[in-house]
Amino acid sequence: MIEDDLRAAFTRHEQLTPPTGPLRAAIDRLATGRRRRRRRWQVGGTALALLGVLGIGVPLFTPERSGPPQAAGSTGETSGPVVTGALNILLLGVDSHKSQPPLADSVLLLHIPADRSRPYLVSLPRDLKVPIPGHGSDKLNAAFPFGAGGDRPDLTKGYELTRQTVTDLTGVRLDTGFVLTYRALRTLTDAVDGVPVCLSQRVRSVHTGKLFPAGCQRLDGAASVDLLRQRRGLVQGSQDRDHNARLFAAGLVRQASEKGVLTNPVRLSKLLDTVGPELVVAPDGATMLDLLRLVPTLRSVDPVGLSLPISEPTGRDRYLRADPALAPEFLTALREDRLGDWVARHPERVDPVG
Amino acid sequence: MTYEEFADTRLAPLLRYAVMLTGDPHQAQDLVQETMVRVQLNWRRVARADSPERYVRRMLTNQYVDWRRGSWMRRVLLRGEPDEAVPAPxxxxxxxxxxxxxxxxxxxxxxxxxxxxxxxxxxxxxxxxxxxxxxxxxxxxxxxxxxxxxxxxxxxxxxxx
CATH class of the missing domain: 1.10.10.10 (Winged helix-like DNA-binding domain superfamily/Winged helix DNA-binding domain)
Structure with missing residues (x-):
């Protein structure tokens, strides 16, 4: 009889069902927006992956010139043969100036799963509060200057301390990594004869006074770096800067593919030859050659963009904190090379790098 | 089958199913909305399934069961603006x-x-x-x-x- 009551209760409550018309419209609207974001991400992500590949490829093409700086802080971690199995590569985008200690403005983990399906690009927010070995707790981007030191910053040591910090934070074994400075970015941009971008808002450089009008323009290396440094004065600060960086990355890929750089190995190696010496490569270079060899084995080079789940900022906290519920699950998936499953369960987490 | 055809015939039953699961028309709408956005974005994969309908029902059910673990509940709770699409009961x-x-x-x-x-x-x-x-x-x-x-x-x- 309770079964009958249940059936009756369900049928009675069918009247609660709202009309489907507005819901259908909302679904279409949301899907369109998400599709557009996803496409934007894919273009930007390809650019970042390209940069990653460039960084990995450098030692192979220019062994004599890009010889990694002697790494005093190297832990001598040997990862052994890595052609099979999952790979994690740490990418650091660094704001370097002679006058001030460099900050790691973007910290990215490039994860290549063992099945070689497609790369995952995991961004770790630079304002994340993390324990930094030997320096208490601070923002993630502070690990780099702590390691590099103030007077004559040693990028390799900065990389090393950031690597330790990220390893402690994520528990992920990092196979290798590289540092991309603004100087390298400038050389790269000039090597492809400038990059077209279409800005959505005008930007006045607080560093050089240069005005970037809203709309489309072609930027040379110096102008690109100038633009990408601008954060103050933008409506949404560092979010808008990230947006500009994505525009730039998309333009860079477009430009590189127009020039046939991506498909022509001669041009690519020439480009690497130019940019190579500007890139600082992680000291564990033994695996680099293997890494480069595995790039063609990837079934797709379109990376999946993810970021470490963050809890909602509370009040005026100047730090970001990892989401206590989602972050451990995410990191476990990353460690165990199950990001594909995780993404399937949390498709809404696939996002442009923020 | 196209996504449009699927939505034409299956959206209403799915919404009713979601109402029975959640017991609440608002949450049912959010549940169906989140699921169907994913269905639309991944339509080719869904259409390849033996029974797209069962595949979607499984997606929706998992989303409901994973409620606390997933993020959509949080989004629902934090959402400021009331959804004008929902008629007040x-x-x-x-x-x-x-x-x-x-x-x-x-x-x-x-x-x-x-x-x-x-x-x-x-x-x-x-x-x-x-x-x-x-x-x-x-x-x-x-x-x-x-x-x-x-x-x-x-x-x-x-x-x-």
Whole structure:
């Protein structure tokens, strides 16, 4: 009889069902927006992956010139043969100036799963509060200057301390990594004869006074770096800067593919030859050659963009904190090379790098 | 089948199913919305399934069962603007809900148990299909149903004594 009551209760409550018309419209609207974001991400992500590949490829093409700086802080971690199995590569985008200690403005983990399906690009927010070995707790981007030191910053040591910090934070074994400075970015941009971008808002450089009008323009290396440094004065600060960086990355890929750089190995190696010496490569270079060899084995080079789940900022906290519920699950998936499953369960987490 | 054709015929039944799962029209809308956005974005994969309908029902059910673990609940709770698409329940419907004891007991059941009851007594699906949707063994479905019914029976006894 309770079964009958249940059936009756369900049928009675069918009247609660709202009309489907507005819901259908909302679904279409949301899907369109998400599709557009996803496409934007894919273009930007390809650019970042390209940069990653460039960084990995450098030692192979220019062994004599890009010889990694002697790494005093190297832990001598040997990862052994890595052609099979999952790979994690740490990418650091660094704001370097002679006058001030460099900050790691973007910290990215490039994860290549063992099945070689497609790369995952995991961004770790630079304002994340993390324990930094030997320096208490601070923002993630502070690990780099702590390691590099103030007077004559040693990028390799900065990389090393950031690597330790990220390893402690994520528990992920990092196979290798590289540092991309603004100087390298400038050389790269000039090597492809400038990059077209279409800005959505005008930007006045607080560093050089240069005005970037809203709309489309072609930027040379110096102008690109100038633009990408601008954060103050933008409506949404560092979010808008990230947006500009994505525009730039998309333009860079477009430009590189127009020039046939991506498909022509001669041009690519020439480009690497130019940019190579500007890139600082992680000291564990033994695996680099293997890494480069595995790039063609990837079934797709379109990376999946993810970021470490963050809890909602509370009040005026100047730090970001990892989401206590989602972050451990995410990191476990990353460690165990199950990001594909995780993404399937949390498709809404696939996002442009923020 | 195209996504449009699927939505034309299946959206309304899915929404009704979501109402039975959540017991609330607003949450049902959010649940269906989130699921169907994913369905639309991944339509080719969904269309390849033997039964797209069952595939989507499985997506929706998992989303519901994963409620706390996933993020959509949080988004629903934090969302500031009221959804104008949702008609406010009429007083009549509301009071009917208040009077309806078995309906309110359902909300105390664990979500998986509630889902099995809805699939069994609202959708009238056989145990094997329910097991497929929930991704568990047929025996688990049966024990889950009998446990849920036992809980409801206990509520009955308590209410009548």
């Amino acid at each position: 009429t007083d009549h419907a509301q009071s009917a809900v208040d009077r309806d004891q078995i309906w309110s007991w359902l909300s105390r059941l664990p979500r998986r148990q509630r889902a099995t009851l809805v699939l069994r007594y609202y959708e009238d699906l056989p145990d094997a299909e329910i097991a497929d949707i929930l991704g568990c063994a047929v025996g688990t479905v049966r024990s889950s149903i009998s446990r849920a019914l036992a809980t409801l029976r206990a509520e009955y006894v308590e209410a009548c004594s």
